[in-house]
Amino acid sequence: MTIRSKEAQETRQLVEMSWDPITRIIGNLGIYTKIDFNNNEVVECKSTSSLFRGYSVFMRGKDPRDSHFITSRICGICGDNHATCSVYAQNMAYGIKTPPLGEWIINLGEAAEYMFDHTLFQDNLVFVDYCEQIVKETNPSLLRRAETTEAPHADVHGYRTIADIMRAFNPFTGAMYREALQVSRVTREMFCLMEGRHVHPSTLYPGGVGTVATPQLFTDYLSRLLRVLDFIKKVVPVNDDLFDFFYEALPGYEEVGRRRIMLGCWGSFQDPAVVDYDYRTMGEWGRGMFVTPGIVLDGELRTTSLVDINLGIRILLGSSYYDDWQNEEIFVSHDPLGNPVDRRHPWNQTTLPKPQKRDLADGNYSWVMSPRWYDDRTGDHLALDTGGGALARLWTTALAGIVDTGFVRATGHSVEINLPKSTLLPEMRFEWKVPQWSNTIERNRARIYFIAYSAAMAFHFLDKAMAEVRAGRTKVFTDFDVPDDAIGCGFHEAVRGVLSHHMVIRDGKIANYHPYPPTPWNASPRDSYGTPGPYEDAVQGMHIFEENGPENFKGIDIMRTVRSFDPCLPCGVHMYLGDGKVLKQVHSPTLGTSVSG
């Protein structure tokens, strides 16, 4: 028996590879992997963050009316999403609602933000990983094939071959790369028209906006929207052509970054006809949003109720540098509907930071906590991801089949996006169909479709806003008193996914405040149940398609996967390999057999 078990031992040559920092706008994201180059497989992955933020610590005792200005500074790229989400939470706490015109102005600002951020990220940062220069270095044979592969939509976008598309995304020289920079500038102007300043809005308040709504405001926005529409109509088929080529040319590429379909979307774009910011009706007005909130589990829509979503949120520790708050105060024992609120819910969280040495082997290794969603049907704490934001938004909206504005229609299995005539191109209809997989390629593809979605929605919001102005209803702000004691929660979509703000007010001051942006969900480390976070899960066990060996390894498939989640703009990647530290890992199938490796 002893001999046989020795024969069955599997010795794997693992090379430790690390990318730290994958720089983002906030925080230091590091990806630590162990790679088996003999079998082209990533065996283990850990995602770590070495920056402590502490917003939940220093928000206590502040004036609640300041919270959207302060929390906006959480992020230098989607700060307005935080401000908006905070305003939603404050509206609930103060018992007020924004007048319709104010709500349309916020929606127009947020639509511009999605267009701006997704364009900048996709075309200037994601596509660096797919451009000619990088593919030449990582997969030369793929580039040779791309040179001879015709692009199916060449008649729309003008690039004859797939290699031409890849060249168009070469940094600083490619045509699409440079045009995308221009589009980011124009969409940012659109945002500033509505919310005063990018990325920390100056005219956004609880109860409304300070923007003066004149006809010129909306025509200025519309003229810019029409300018970027030509680009959007070209870039969607460009993306389809390129990503379809990857599936075709690299069989099995659908497995890159693939994980179980566990997507969360907290909804975006409030409908002023429905929303009253009352917690007790949150399920209904949540479903009225122009991006339907929901959780997709294994391809099925698990819920679309914001109340269910809210009550299921759990903040777990396990590998994070914090002490547990098990013995701390419970701020909210029951929600306004009488449902019990868990101790691990953000309303009841107390942040107790505990700095310590990073221990990637068997200890704590990240400042990021592990947000999970508790599924009361199975008792599982699900490590939901956002699919980079767009994938979850389109998926939940498509399956829910509620949204129908004419410009955008959810069919139950797809989302139809109708774009009107623009300067150069005629009317166009795109259809995003629910994909088979939640993987790297589909996260990236969804992002470009969501730019079209936002543009189409912006036309709807403009129509509605102009109708208010033509009727002379110019009120954009409502007044309010801050209650002594109140609770509030806001649900929104930051560009890269779910965003929630939970607030407790006591004596007119903030007693507890917890923002949960998408990156804690996506970049979370292993939780107290040992469940890996989405980055770790998506990279772990992944097959590597890169043609380089350990000496020149770029880690392109890993980078594509991590970036597909849109980890807050990875604007620079530092990678070190050194000479490759070789570990010997010995797996022994026989319990009790001790073999030193």
Place this chain on the structure above:
Amino acid sequence: MTGNIKVGRPQVRPDAPAHLKGVHEGNALGNYEKQPGHLPGGFSTAARSTGINPRDHDPIDPAMPNLSPA
């Protein structure tokens, strides 16, 4: 001490930025009605934007929407 982190002596009381009771709040209930040019029902007149001959900026036909200058 915040959690286990040693921090310096605070130079302000933690709630210094919070609102002081009795101080006027611009957002307080009733302020909408008090401001000139803001009408019930969400409508407004040019008096919202200017105090100098505001009626000159109101529409010539009462049936037109009253859109005050920015």
